Amino acid sequence: TYDGKKVEEGIADPFVESLQHDSIIVQIPLLHGRVNNRLEKVLCLFDQTNVADNKKVIKVDDKQFERDNDMEYIVRRLQSAAADPDMRYQMNAEDEFFKELEARDSLIMEKDGQLKEKDEMLRKMIKGMQENGMSLDDIAKMLNKTV
Numbered sequence: 673t674y675d676g677k678k679v680e681e682g683i684a685d686p687f688v689e690s691l692q693h694d695s696i697i698v699q700i701p702l703l704h705g706r707v708n709n710r711l712e713k714v715l716c717l718f719d720q721t722n723v724a725d726n727k728k729v730i731k732v733d734d735k736q737f738e739r740d741n742d743m744e745y746i747v748r749r750l751q752s753a754a755a756d757p758d759m760r761y762q763m764n765a766e767d768e769f770f771k772e773l774e775a776r777d778s779l780i781m782e783k784d785g786q787l788k789e790k791d792e793m794l795r796k797m798i799k800g801m802q803e804n805g806m807s808l809d810d811i812a813k814m815l816n817k818t819v
Contacts, residue, residue: 714743717743717746717747717750732747732750734747794815
């Protein structure tokens with residue numbers, strides 16, 4: 673999912689459409705249950721059904737990876753990163769940064785929408801003035817614009 677929406681085959685998603693390169697999208701919330709290969713085994717570490725209360729920590733059952741050195745290594749690395757206060761501080765700082773970016777982007781999108789609405793309203797007003805016999809020169813003078 674992206675932004676809480678499931679990406680389905682054949683249905684355009686703004687996030688997916690905005691990607692400028694070939695990519696594989698893994699819908700992590702849909703990863704749970706049976707694991708078929710190494711990639712899925714690694715990705716199952718991020719199974720969203722195992723998310724703890726604070727949403728930044730995933731509960732991992734170490735026993736399911738016993739005797740798999742690669743997976744044990746990955747789990748240890750993730751656990752040490754989660755336990756490191758500097759890393760947690762950095763994660764929180766990144767969250768704040770991205771929250772501010774999202775707020776800024778939302779504001780820009782809102783302003784862009786308002787500008788489009790105003791442009792459309794202005795076009796309709798100009799068209800109406802022309803239909804009522806006003807010349808383009810007179811309309812331009814009234815709006816302090818050049819033709």
